[in-house]
Amino acid sequence: MPGPSQRCFRFAPSPNGFLHLGHAYSALLNFRLARECGGRFLLRIEDIDTGRARPEFEAAIHEDLAWLGLAWETPVRRQSEHFDDYARALARLDDMGLLYACDCKRSDIAHFAAAHDGWPRDPDGAPLYSGTCRDKPRRPAGEVLRQGGVALRLDMEKAVALAGQGLTWQEFNLGAVAADPAQWGDVVLARKDTPASYHIAVVVDDAIQGVTDVVRGRDLFNATSLHRLLQRLLELPEPGYRHHDLVLDEDGEKLSKSRASTTLRALRADGVSASDVRRRLGSFS
Structure with a gap:
């Protein structure tokens, strides 16, 4: 069991497509921050939208993160089970x-x-x-x-x-x-x-899993206002937040599944190594 003051980080993708470099950056950052403070790192599968979630995408999430050199606690929480x-x-x-x-x-x-x-x-x-x-x-x-x-x-x-x-x-x-x-x-x-x-x-x-640090993209900065309201109404713990910059494409747009951004699987198929990805994203080599 974690200690009472042990910090806890999480990476929580949705299995409705393959991971891209933006996901890799967020996952690597959470993993690094957890390691630096001796904290916990969790993977959570956000498959609440069962109409779009696919088992092949969920399997690919595990494969891609392991390829990047990440390890996480088990069992993994899947929203569809809760x-x-x-x-x-x-x-x-x-x-x-x-x-x-x-x-x-x-x-x-x-x-x-x-x-x-x-x-x-x-x-x-x-x-x-x-x-x-x-x-x-x-x-x-x-x-x-x-x-x-x-x-x-x-x-x-x-x-x-x-x-x-x-x-x-x-x-x-x-x-x-x-x-x-x-x-x-x-x-x-x-x-x-x-x-x-x-x-x-x-x-x-986040409350059930004991997440103390929510580290996610800046595109969710404004959503934090709503999350804090729900936390107060439901008397849930308040985590700290860190909204990181987004990884952008050559047009200055954020990477996304809907824009068919290059996936980690495609990079791997082209011969790009996990070390190459970590160096490209910075501070993770």
């Missing part, structure tokens, strides 16, 4: 009166935003939800999720009020950062086909 943990967290938020059912389609929300000039958008660029379903009669979360086409949204105004003042997180090299979860609006926390969103699953997983 839906009950997320259901309990959602039920707790529901008991607080913070969740409501929403049957609006994404196209409805997009059309509403288009019809209202200057309608606000969240940090990812999606239009904020207008609140059409917010005042409808409430139904238990479990009942809502059994009905297809219906989502569970967080009543952000109520959630922020309940969480109280002074919501911050500790960011590496920055210190205390003021959290602003309201910028995300009434986010979806669950659907029937995806019984927990990334946001609810990640805070529950």
Whole structure:
């Protein structure tokens, strides 16, 4: 068992594609930081979206990380095996009166935003939800999720009020950062086909696994505001955060599976060695 003050890091990819250099950088950084402080390094498989997760991609994650020279604790936590943990967290938020059912389609929300000039958008660029379903009669979360086409949204105004003042997180090299979860609006926390969103699953997983240091890409910096809100509402531990720079392609865009960025497997097939990758990413040779 880890000591009470032992730090814990994790790399948590989704098995919906092969890993690329951006994944390699994040994994190597987490592994190095854990090793430097005598801490733990975990691999977590974030396969909550069972419709996109594939066993061949999960197997490739293990293979690619081992090729890079990384080792991690076992057993590996797979989100698809822990839906009950997320259901309990959602039920707790529901008991607080913070969740409501929403049957609006994404196209409805997009059309509403288009019809209202200057309608606000969240940090990812999606239009904020207008609140059409917010005042409808409430139904238990479990009942809502059994009905297809219906989502569970967080009543952000109520959630922020309940969480109280002074919501911050500790960011590496920055210190205390003021959290602003309201910028995300009434986010979806669950659907029937995806019984927990990334946001609810990640805070529950980090708490259960004892993660003390969340080291991930800068593209998730703003999401930390929402994660800190959920942690406070659910009375979960607060980890420290370090959002690293992203690995960019020749066009200055971040590497991604959707852009078909060159994968580690492709590099390996072209004769690139793990040492070459580590040197290319810097400070890992």
